[in-house]
Amino acid sequence: MKTVFKTRMGVVEAIAGVSFHISKGETVAIVGESGSGKSVSALSILRLLDSNGEVTSGKILFNQLNLKDLTDAEIRKVRGNEIAMIFQDPMTCLDPVYTIGDQIIETIKIHEDLSKKEYKERAIELLRLVGLPDPESRIDAYPHQLSGGQRQRVMIAIALACRPNLIIADEPTTALDVTVQAQIMQLLKDLQSKFGTSIILVTHDLGVVAEMADRVVVVYAGQVVEQSTVIDLFEKPEHPYTEALMRSIPRIETDRNRRLQTIKGNVPSLKELPSGCRFHPRCPLASEKCGTEEPPLFKVGEGRESKCWLAGRDLKVKREAADKEEESDEAVTAFESNKHLDDQQLLLDVKNLKKYFPITKGILSRTVGHVRAVDGVSLDIYKGETLGLVGESGCGKSTVGRLITGLIKPTAGEVVFEEKHLSKISRQDMKQLRRRVQFVFQDPYSSLNPRMTILDIIGEPLEVHNLVKGKEIQKRVGELLEIVGLAKSDMHKFPHQFSGGQRQRIGIARALATEPDLLICDEAVSALDVSVQAQILNLLKDLQVKMGLSYLFISHDLNVVKYVSDRIAVMYLGEIVEVTDSETLFNEPLHPYAKALISAVPVPDPKAEPDRMILTGEVPSPANPPSGCKFHTRCPFAMDICKQEKPELRTISEGHTVSCHLYGKE
Template sequence: MVQKANTLLRVEEMKTVFKTREGNLEAVDGISFSIAKGETVAIVGESGSGKSVSALSILRLLDSNGEVTSGKILFNDLNLKDLSNDEIRKIRGNEIAMIFQDPMTCLDPVYTIGDQIIETIKIHENLSKKELRERAVELLKLVGLPDPESRINVYPHQLSGGQRQRVMIAIALACRPNLIIADEPTTALDVTVQAQILQLLKDLQSQFGTAIILVTHDLGVVAEMADKVVVVYAGQVVEQSHVKDLFNKPQHPYTEALMKSIPKIDTEKDRKLLTIKGNVPSLKEIPAGCRFHPRCSFATDKCRSEEPPLFELANERVSKCWIADPDLQGNWEAPLSIDENGSEYDINPHLVSKNNLLEVTDLKKYFPITKGILSRTIGHVKAVDGVTLNIHKGEVLGLVGESGCGKSTVGRLITGLIDSTNGEVSFDGKKLSKVNRKEKKIIRKRVQFVFQDPYSSLDPRMTILDIIGEPLEVHNIAKGSSKRGRVGELLETVGLSKKDMHKFPHQFSGGQRQRIGIARALATEPDLLICDEAVSALDVSVQAQILNLLKDLQLKLGLSYLFISHDLNVVKYISDRIAVMYLGEIVEVTDAETLFTNPLHPYAKALISAVPIPNPNIEPDRIILSGEVPSPSNPPSGCKFHTRCPLAMDHCKKEKPELIDIAEGHAVSCHLYKEEARL
């Protein structure tokens, strides 16, 4: 691509190799890109494609067995690859800084946040103790941390996720670097906090002219933040383009498939999501020819045998695909565009009756706060504070809200993993508090849980046969050869092979492990699945496969789901109705379409406005919420949302609103609609 006069960083044919017992593995194979002053370049691709390794290679932050073996990393024409360890340390944090994905693991828990900011400044600048503290307070103000003079003395665990990420940005900005490398900086954050952080990065960039390399798999964030996009697959750049050109007309089949596999707010619910077959190849088994050909709908014999070069296209674009070869234009053997629409789902026959499978009434869970040697109770964390909801047979109810609002606790209360403080859960007409132990076991068989992280929820020492077969034995459903046969059936139901039953969890990819988790949940033939962030840890391509699987199972088996997630695009696509939760309470419930076209509660409006839109041609109209979510141990009086609500009135601070019906199937808890409900 053409190099600009104000180019800050230029990466040329960079190769990164990891030395292992099985030989050298090439994680990055000849990546090239550049970034100019004040520009944002996004690096995108699935897990294992080499995004993060590319970013870490620039600052030489690789593990001890990793090394940049060839190519150039030119920062202001200084080749970082050839610098000594002492020389590269002078660059890190001072001229190039890094923001990591998980601030909790990157911040030292035994030092205050002020100490950690000051440490960065001290390495590169000679300032007095007073000047160092003043600079730290100034940086915390800059990143919007409330009350920085007192917060400078707190420890990381005393801050929320969004606040910790702000501290990470403050540390990165400590020496006013020219370039910031942000590795998935908003992946672990709620949409509202993500919107705040993205706006903060934009403001700081315009204020200081800082260049940003943004490593992410979220195409909505890419569309909003990036000027240029580098698409990486199996350690190579497969496409590079200005952001609008890329989204308007991708030139590589991989880019196009990625974009069409993500659910969007306007995605039709009755259509399957397009998926990319297979997985990113292992570094030990890189395919011959084009590395994407085993998963590509357009692959020909030429793709299987010959690796394409990077073809230069108009408007500073490149594409590593034979389709872009000017000599082959008009003579390509395969179709040149992916079908826009997946196949259509049938009408769900299980939803016709509208019979309640689950009813939750005024459910509460208070965790005691204890103090002293005698563990005296001095207060309560009101994790769930009076939740009322219902799920029909064959229905998907989405449950959304920010981290800490009590979504996962509701799921655990329904399954009986934890006991409630108050309220009632009724399943298929039976109150769980009134049933005996035998009946409770039968109900637990009919209500199953799918966890967020399939790796930590599967025992690494057990085979897949034992993992899926365990609930079959516990509930006396099948043993011996019949258990083996049933496990084989379940694996095939979720799109795996029955030959996989003797493998261990580590032998599967993340998406395959999530399928195993779903197969285990289906073993007892449940009526209700509680999916707690079941797709949030997955790549968009794998996420599409799992969402299609869940929809297929819903139609085939008549399953109901409580689908807990903070990804509103996913919730909109899979849910029939959605409940919005804030600080332990339901604030709005309605069908999915109505919530996204006509949200009523100010919190629901802010949530939906904060969803990143994967289209750079649309300027999002954001409602940025001020402040942080209050602590559930000391919630505000009156309406719990009034401290952050742009429409709050005096009586919102004193009087708690009730959840009231304002239309058929649409309930809201807000004083603004009290009169409408009465009418």
């Protein structure tokens, strides 16, 4: 299959001869970095390309029917009926002005002629099938009234509406919490075993691939570079790109004091593809031949293919030699975990912090209730330390970060930064505080002004805080760009001229401009590919060593949090439920919620059989939280006392505190 797009610069070949197959009841994963052609391959199958895109050659055979040659009317009969698609972001795919019931019924109406009552019964049956609670009443709900996990379940219900033989799932769990992700993965497995549905899974999460897939297709720059069964691929990758992707993943067992392996450079532009092997400019094992001759797709065993001149040879020996050179060039000593915090200076002390947002009603906007976003959070951060803050979406993690920086005012409680109380300092002192506490946001593109050059973006805080003036600004911006691994010449470019990882580096450079003591990283790597994510995590660790920075690292990716954090605070529905060092939390979690989060982490090993503790139900509304322990409605160990009495945050051992009646005074 070959797919091209017509642009102002000419015709761009996005997919260059991709070939793979899928059998009934099988799951095939398509993996690779952003820009490799994963989603375009999936969209090409259903002919859902933009108007300037076209499948120009090859065949797309579905039960001997060539989808490439079908008319628009004929392909519409296949979409949703025989082949369905689950998109990455359900909020942008669901119509906000129609109920979820109407949107499910609409799909059924296109392909089946039923009565009004039968349409509704089928919709309720589908919602019940995907595990949406109380489907009889939820059928009349609008998308904004559902959580992210519930919206994704609705998307799956729409995909299953006509019982298709093939489902294409494009990053179906990327934006979800680990607990919801585990539920969605289990749901897809159950549906597959029940109906014998085939699944094409498009993702860059190799943990999900290991648990879900039977076979894997690795794509790079519009080409298939490796195909294999999932077990063979993880045991012995045959292409350097596949191996490099796997080595980039931070795992729970990864040594915090070692650098993550990275893939240098970026996926090449489709307008300027390198000669020979398309991966050779980034490959540590490349030879002269790789730069001049494009390798064919070699067969290296039953059902295995690799597009590499080294196919069939042992990459491990060559890789170890390359690693030794790399380690000698880039040796770094990361901060050791389990530091003696008593010997360190306290930087930030948060005491019983609360933030209630009013719920207003009527013309007079009368307050009828409050959303308890943060409900009594206490934590501390020492100089040179990284504190991880984890929990599901909506638990109040980002609000805590904004309260610490003074971007929003607390309802109650106190934030003390180097013995200065935020509520008592002057406006000038607050300006000084914001210079010393900086934010690195989740989406670097939306946090960078597209109309400003990088020089203006990074130079702005230097001017605001009178740190550098005149021509010295340009010099300082150049230094900051070099610190984060970019070139001085990049300062004259605009944000859209950079990749996602480069934009995140610019966001970090901007945060470093004011020479802060504390960086609040709010999901700073969650939207990045594993290869780029490894680069940013290495950068953050290097900066911590060089500059003595402290981090509050907010994330729902527990593998990343484990690798980067000295201590971890687990948050649920506005409250801290457990705090300890990262090793202890992952080896001996005490709170049932912490146990559930850790058990839900996808393991990048297809032979592993994780003992999952799947949480039932959704996170309760912070506007009407449960009495007693807020987690008791979902806790498998809940007792009567949990429903009536709120547990205190108690010290169980040195540096380990937990809020749970299972560890009470008794």
